[in-house]
Amino acid sequence: MMTGLIYMGLRYVAPNGDDEITIGDGLTLAKPNPLYLNARWPQVMSQLEIEDEATASRYLVCKYPVPDVGTDDWEANQQGLNRFRSGVMAFQIIKPVETLGFIYYGKTYIGDAFSINRVERHPKMDGRQWARMKNFEPEMLARVPDMIRRVQAVLNADNAERKNAVTFLQLGLETSHPYISGLLCVMGLEALFDSDNRNDFKTKLCDCLGPTTLAFPDWNTSTVPPPYTVEDIAIPLYMLRNKLAHGVDLRKAASDKSTPVDLTAKVTLTEHSGPTAYSLVLSQAAIFLLCQVLEKVL
Numbered sequence: 001m002m003t004g005l006i007y008m009g010l011r012y013v014a015p016n017g018d019d020e021i022t023i024g025d026g027l028t029l030a031k032p033n034p035l036y037l038n039a040r041w042p043q044v045m046s047q048l049e050i051e052d053e054a055t056a057s058r059y060l061v062c063k064y065p066v067p068d069v070g071t072d073d074w075e076a077n078q079q080g081l082n083r084f085r086s087g088v089m090a091f092q093i094i095k096p097v098e099t100l101g102f103i104y105y106g107k108t109y110i111g112d113a114f115s116i117n118r119v120e121r122h123p124k125m126d127g128r129q130w131a132r133m134k135n136f137e138p139e140m141l142a143r144v145p146d147m148i149r150r151v152q153a154v155l156n157a158d159n160a161e162r163k164n165a166v167t168f169l170q171l172g173l174e175t176s177h178p179y180i181s182g183l184l185c186v187m188g189l190e191a192l193f194d195s196d197n198r199n200d201f202k203t204k205l206c207d208c209l210g211p212t213t214l215a216f217p218d219w220n221t222s223t224v225p226p227p228y229t230v231e232d233i234a235i236p237l238y239m240l241r242n243k244l245a246h247g248v249d250l251r252k253a254a255s256d257k258s259t260p261v262d263l264t265a266k267v268t269l270t271e272h273s274g275p276t277a278y279s280l281v282l283s284q285a286a287i288f289l290l291c292q293v294l295e296k297v298l
């Protein structure tokens with residue numbers, strides 16, 4: 001029996017502590033070291049990307065058993081990939097983290113030696129400004145093993161809506177366009193809520209998280225979170241989703257007859273940031289609302 005290997009670089013995750021942190025079920029967090037960095041492939045990576053890989057705070061590493069050489073290892077590799085994806089998304093649900101984009105696949109041998117047989121380029125995940133202001137700290141890390149089990153249960157089950165919600169979060173973090181990110185994350189919420197209209201969406205979001213819950217989690221101890229509550233933001237977020245989905249001028253939301261929303265109004269995310277459009281703040285809030293709902297319902 002050999003051991004399969006999958007790993008990917010993360011930012012802002014447990015920058016301090018032991019060189020290797022065991023998460024469980026074959027998953028560990030390892031600091032960059034020559035063994036992992038030697039697997040970088042100039043054939044598929046630019047020089048800047050090669051240098052960027054060395055700046056990861058941790059590599060999420062998944063090791064899993066595979067059959068001996070000469071036997072069909074497809075099922076084992078799929079199970080390993082499922083476990084790895086569950087690990088990645090468990091981190092993202094608890095607090096979005098940046099990924100470096102490249103996923104390495106290989107096999108380990110006696111001792112620490114391993115060989116890489118494939119490197120895949122994926123879009124980098126990015127939780128935007130509010131997520132980048134806080135490292136993924138030990139108290140968050142303690143919640144990861146349970147979340148991995150919950151995500152893996154969803155990926156292994158037949159509930160398409162819950163799978164879609166996890167996938168929409170992944171895609172929302174992978175896109176670089178803030179509006180598309182927000183739209184995908186509201187789609188993730190709708191996969192779970194199946195709302196009839198904006199008021200139904202607000203009711204279900206408030207019932208799930210609580211009307212006074214902050215859309216931007218209060219995890220940055222040195223910075224006051226934006227004051228937007230679930231109750232405040234639900235209908236404006238639904239309005240943004242509608243305008244984006246139908247390709248309508250965002251300025252038209254301000255003249256809506258039942259729930260006018262000025263999506264182009266200038267607001268600030270924190271006391272240290274400059275003015276930005278309310279629609280962009282809503283798009284970022286959608287990420288954290290989907291994360292909070294997934295952590296609640298999975």
